[in-house]
Amino acid sequence: MKNKKVKEFLxxxxxxxxxxAFVLFSTGIPxxxxxxxxxxxxxxxxxxxxxxxxxxxxxxxxxxxxxxxxVRFTLKFAVFYVIIVNIVSLAVALVMSKEKKTSxxxxxxxxxxxxxxxxxxSLIWKFILGPGFEALYEITGWGFFNWSWxxxxxxxxxxxxxxxxxxxxGFYMVNYIAGIIAVPTELLEAAKIDxxxxxxxxxxxxxxxxxxxxxxxxxxxxxxxxxxxxIIMVFTKGGPANSTVTVAYNIYQxxxxxxxxxxxxxxxLVFVLFVLAVTAIQMKITKSKEIEx
Amino acid sequence: xxxxxxxxxxxxxxxFLCSIFWLLPLxxxxxxxxxxxxxxxxxxxxxxxxxKLDMYVETWMKFEFPMLISNTxxxxxxxxxxxxxxxxxAAYKLSRTKSRFSGICFILIIMPMMVPFQSYMISLTRVVxxxxxxxTKLGQILVSTGLCMPLAVYMxxxxxxxxxxxxxxxxxxxxxxxxxxxxxIVLPLLKPILTTVVVLDTLSCWNDIITNQLIVGGSAKxxxxxxxxYMQFSAQTSDWEHALPGIVMSMIxxxxxxxCMQKHIVxxxxxxxxxx
Numbered sequence: 001m002k003n004k005k006v007k008e009f010l011x012x013x014x015x016x017x018x019x020x021a022f023v024l025f026s027t028g029i030p031x032x033x034x035x036x037x038x039x040x041x042x043x044x045x046x047x048x049x050x051x052x053x054x055x056x057x058x059x060x061x062x063x064x065x066x067x068x069x070x071v072r073f074t075l076k077f078a079v080f081y082v083i084i085v086n087i088v089s090l091a092v093a094l095v096m097s098k099e100k101k102t103s104x105x106x107x108x109x110x111x112x113x114x115x116x117x118x119x120x121x122s123l124i125w126k127f128i129l130g131p132g133f134e135a136l137y138e139i140t141g142w143g144f145f146n147w148s149w150x151x152x153x154x155x156x157x158x159x160x161x162x163x164x165x166x167x168x169x170g171f172y173m174v175n176y177i178a179g180i181i182a183v184p185t186e187l188l189e190a191a192k193i194d195x196x197x198x199x200x201x202x203x204x205x206x207x208x209x210x211x212x213x214x215x216x217x218x219x220x221x222x223x224x225x226x227x228x229x230x231i232i233m234v235f236t237k238g239g240p241a242n243s244t245v246t247v248a249y250n251i252y253q254x255x256x257x258x259x260x261x262x263x264x265x266x267x268x269l270v271f272v273l274f275v276l277a278v279t280a281i282q283m284k285i286t287k288s289k290e291i292e293x
Numbered sequence: 294x295x296x297x298x299x300x301x302x303x304x305x306x307x308x309f310l311c312s313i314f315w316l317l318p319l320x321x322x323x324x325x326x327x328x329x330x331x332x333x334x335x336x337x338x339x340x341x342x343x344x345k346l347d348m349y350v351e352t353w354m355k356f357e358f359p360m361l362i363s364n365t366x367x368x369x370x371x372x373x374x375x376x377x378x379x380x381x382x383a384a385y386k387l388s389r390t391k392s393r394f395s396g397i398c399f400i401l402i403i404m405p406m407m408v409p410f411q412s413y414m415i416s417l418t419r420v421v422x423x424x425x426x427x428x429t430k431l432g433q434i435l436v437s438t439g440l441c442m443p444l445a446v447y448m449x450x451x452x453x454x455x456x457x458x459x460x461x462x463x464x465x466x467x468x469x470x471x472x473x474x475x476x477x478i479v480l481p482l483l484k485p486i487l488t489t490v491v492v493l494d495t496l497s498c499w500n501d502i503i504t505n506q507l508i509v510g511g512s513a514k515x516x517x518x519x520x521x522x523y524m525q526f527s528a529q530t531s532d533w534e535h536a537l538p539g540i541v542m543s544m545i546x547x548x549x550x551x552x553c554m555q556k557h558i559v560x561x562x563x564x565x566x567x568x569x
Contacts, residue, residue, distance in 0.1 A: 011471055012386055016398050019383035019442055022375075026439025027405040030416035037416065044419075095308060108555060109312035112319065115551050115558065117500035119519040120540045123526055124318050127533060131330075132321065135337030166318075227409045230503055234523060248411035255415040268412040275409055 037265040044261035056266035066242060067267060070250040073157075077246070078225035080161045085221050086214075089169050093176035094202075107177070111170025118167075122235040125163055126150070153243030156236055160244055163231055168224065172217045179213025180206065215283075222282055226275050247271050326537035333533060352538040356525060358518075365517040368433055368505075369498040375438045376445050376494050381483050384449035385475060389458075399450070405443045410503075418507050428512035436508055437498055445490045452486040453479075492550075492557040499547055518543045 038057075041050040060067055096107055113121065129149045137145035149155045183206055191201045207214075229248035232238060238245040238253065245253065251271060255264035313320075325333045326348070327341035352358070387399045417436065418427065426432030456479060464474045480487075502519040509515040516524065522543055526536040551558060 012390060012395070014472075015382045015386035015475075016395075018379045019402055019446055020398055022379070022435070022439040023402050023405065023442050025420070026417060026436045027408070027413060027443075028401065030413040030420050031408065033416040033419060034413055092311075095304070098304070106308045106312040109316050111558075112316060112548070112551070115496055115500075115547055116319075116544050117502060117519045117547070119502050119523045120544050123522070123531075123536055123540050124322050126531065127322065127325075127537065128318050130531075131333055131533060132337060135334050138334070139338070166315075169315075223409075227411055229411045233506075234502065234527065248409070251411060251415065261415070264415055268415065272408055272412045275412075276407065 034265045034268055037262050038269055040262040042262045043259040044255065056263050059263065060267055060270055066245060067250050070245045070247045073244065074226060074228065074246045077161065077228060078222060081164055081225045082218065082221045085165050085169060085172055086217055089172035090176050093173045093180055097177050097180040110173055113167045114170040118230050118234050121163065121167055129159065151240055153240055156240060156244050160231060160236065175213050175217050179210035183209045219282060223275065223279055226278065322537055323541060326541050330534050348534055349538040352535045355535065356521065356539060358542065361516065361518040361521050364515065365499060367430065368437060368517055369495055371434045372437045372441060372498050373491055373494050376441050377487060377491055380442060380445035380490065381449050381480060381487060384446045385453050385479055388450050388453040403443050403447045406447060414507055421508055428509050428515060430515050433505060433508050433515060436504055437501065440504065441494045448490055449483060449486050452483060456482045489557050492554045495550065496547060
């Protein structure tokens with residue numbers, strides 16, 4: 001009897017432990033080390049680690065302007081990104097789901113940016129906004145093309161929003177199309193017979209019926225916005241003059257540019273709690289609005 | 294009848310034009326990659342005078358593309374194989390074993406989906422450095438396998454529930470061992486979801502820049518194609534004559550893969566949507 005249990009456990013270990021080991025190596029252990037480092041003052045390379053208790057956290061909340069600037073930027077980005085990407089992708093999805101034949105090609109075009117790498121995306125936009133706009137200014141003479149898009153803080157913000165929307169729109173569009181196609185046609189026909197016009201059908205039937213898709217898209221776009229890091233790291237590097245530093249990028253800067261390792265890990269813990277709290281609230285709100293078909 | 298036909302066509306035309314507009318940045322990159330720099334500025338929108346591949350060949354040689362491509366392929370293939378081997382095994386056993394320990398293991402594996410990568414990446418570089426793996430190819434492979442694991446296990450775990458348990462029982466009565474049951478009966482049935490996982494992970498490994506930057510950043514020998522392009526061309530003044538062919542060449546494999554695997558990618562995008 002005992003033998004059988006041991007055998008069972010060995011089998012379980014054979015199947016499951018390799019996966020567990022990999023996950024612990026690349027995420028579990030680093031996360032626990034984060035907890036440990038966050039109460040030290042340390043530069044990340046030297047031997048001297050000074051225990052400072054909660055000082056790192058106190059510092060974040062009282063005396064860290066760049067971090068809070070990052071929070072403001074991230075929130076502002078989240079508002080713009082979530083609204084724009086969801087409205088545009090829903091609109092595209094509505095049109096696409098009406099027209100079956102051409103839309104499969106069209107759909108593919110929309111999600112091509114989603115499958116190319118961030119390096120390519122950032123270099124592409126650097127080229128378009130640099131030499132490209134210069135050339136277009138020569139041709140058209142529109143002042144719009146002559147603005148310093150990457151060089152001024154205000155415009156750099158919009159460039160980041162546009163790049164993020166351009167890259168990810170296809171993902172949300174696919175989710176919305178899946179939702180719209182699943183709306184039963186009887187409901188739409190019944191509404192038509194009852195004399196509802198296009199707008200009424202959309203707000204009273206389509207929207208409530210695709211609420212699951214909306215909640216998934218809102219959820220993913222919000223978490224994407226809070227975690228915004230890749231585009232900043234590869235494209236703006238936080239510039240000009242730290243105006244596009246996000247929370248995640250600030251953590252990275254703190255660790256690798258300022259060599260404030262302990263402070264950076266403390267910040268990343270604050271960041272995790274912040275992201276988890278917001279997503280929990282948001283999940284609750286959207287879940288309560290979903291209805292049964 | 295005729296009228297209806299025309300109206301439908303117009304909608305298609307509009308959809309098509311909008312889609313082209315969406316891809317305009319890519320199209321402009323492609324046509325400009327064949328031009329010398331002066332022509333890029335002076336004839337930005339027109340087709341190149343000749344479709345000569347000179348700059349492509351030069352970029353290929355100058356930036357050691359054969360090495361970069363073989364590195365990137367090595368990372369992608371080994372990571373995907375490791376995932377395809379381990380993730381379904383773990384997901385299958387976790388789904389079939391109903392014990393508290395199994396539940397804890399499952400939560401341990403999928404937990405990273407909730408926690409943003411940016412919050413533990415700095416300590417990850419410490420872990421890798423303490424094992425003397427930073428700057429090595431092995432380090433990159435181990436890390437990217439670990440990072441791809443949670444979503445893969447999660448997606449397959451959901452799918453295992455649809456695999457009928459009766460089949461396994463029959464095989465057991467016929468005297469097949471557990472390992473044999475898994476490889477001969479369960480694994481073939483997991484093929485649809487496994488394809489999706491493989492396709493998603495292939496793309497994310499090929500396109501990866503952040504982990505490559507963090508793990509092998511300094512060592513030129515272990516860079517993948519995305520990281521090398523980033524290191525070469527992200528400086529303020531860019532050498533566009535080489536950068537554009539480089540970008541195009543780095544995208545071509547991903548685009549071909551995308552065209553072949555379109556269905557799975559779209560399916561995977563909606564299936565993976567729960568990732569936080």
